[in-house]
Amino acid sequence: MRKVFEVELSSQDGFCEELTLPATPYALLDAVEKLELADGEAPQWELLSAFDAGYIFQHMDQDNGSLSELNALARQFARLSESEITIFEGLAAMERIPMGQSVPLSRLIDLVYSTDCCHLVEGVVTDAQLGRFCAENGFIPEAEGLSDEAFALLDFGKIGRDFREAEGGVFTRGGYVQRREELKQVYKTLDLTLEKPDYTLLAETASGVQIKLPGLVGVTVVDEPAQCLDCAAPSLIGLTAMVSTLDMLARRLTELDGELTKYKAVLEATGYEDISRALTLADELDRYRFDPEPREPDEVAAGHLKGLLPEEELAALLSHVNLYRYGQAVMEQDGGKLTGYGYVQPSIGPSQDMEQGQESDEMRMM
Secondary structure (H helix, E strand, O other), X not given: OOOOEEEEEEOOOOOEEEEEEOOOHHHHHHXXXXXXXXXXXXXXXXXXXXXXXXXXXXXXXXXXXXXXXXXXXXXXXXXXXXXXXXXXXXXXXXXXXXXXXXXXXXXXXXXXXXXXXXXXXXXXXXXXXXXXXXXXXXXXXXHOOOOHHHHHOOOHHHHHHHHHHHHOOEEEOOEEEEEOOOOOOOHHHOOOOOOOOOOOEEEEEOOOOEEEEOOOOOOOOOOOEEEEEEEOOHHHOOOEEEHHHHHHHXXXXXXXXXXXHHHHHXXXXXXXXXXXXXXXXXXXXXXXXXXXXXXXXXXXXXXXXHOOOOHHHHHHHHOOOOHHHHHHHHHHHHOOEEEOOEXXXXXXXXXXXXXXXXXXXXXXXX
């Protein structure tokens, strides 16, 4: 699916997370989980990039609207064809005329669903071109029956301008957009609740069939290769395996219950991106310790020292120690690794998996 937005999410406590939209339900929930929001707190978002469509969204209202609304807009925009994107650009331009005001997300959602309510004349980008198009296609009765010489003397610029102003149409870089019927009111009908979907893993076969997993007991599904479209462990999205393997993983993730966050952290720390290994890893969580609190090396250091020193000695020492470098040393000694979910370290000695994950990170940085 086409990437539409890159956003930075943040919480009142200063946690930040970057996310590409449109995001799947679990990817959205996962990003919000990492922010550690307080009860009733909504994630704040800032638009970092609109990829190849920034010219359309330059007047989007970025001070209001929820993350779910922005994702809904991105999801529908990603489905548009090139001609539909041109129409959407025109509709967005109409909303900015004449005040140049920012356009609310709710309105943009209605617009992105209303591209079939408009007519596009591709390649027509000036009043003169529009006037000639109208005259040649029977929209100007006075031009009917004129000789070629008389036709060439017509003021096509004025004809096009009068036609455009009467219709309320606009020019875009791809052509002329004219609204031919009332726009759809879709926003009010959408369910924008941020909630867990009715599956643990969503797979899609090569033929485009989508399968919600774990499957129902007693229901036979053809065992064929499939891609993970969405998953309670979002780092596995995009990977492929046989449906039977994906189903086993989905069942195992369902059983993890309270240890799902730890599983996602260990999965990130070990660096494995293979469905079969991810399935095995779900049964090896006791090989790792997980602390959701540390997010930076200095927090690892503070936690380590807190377990070694009395509170008075710790308070006296903290101002004299480079906690960041000390935390790095602790992580190296423990074979631990920071993830977006917290701190992961092997239960007994450095884990080969963790070392392999570290090597993979180093290779990607080279």
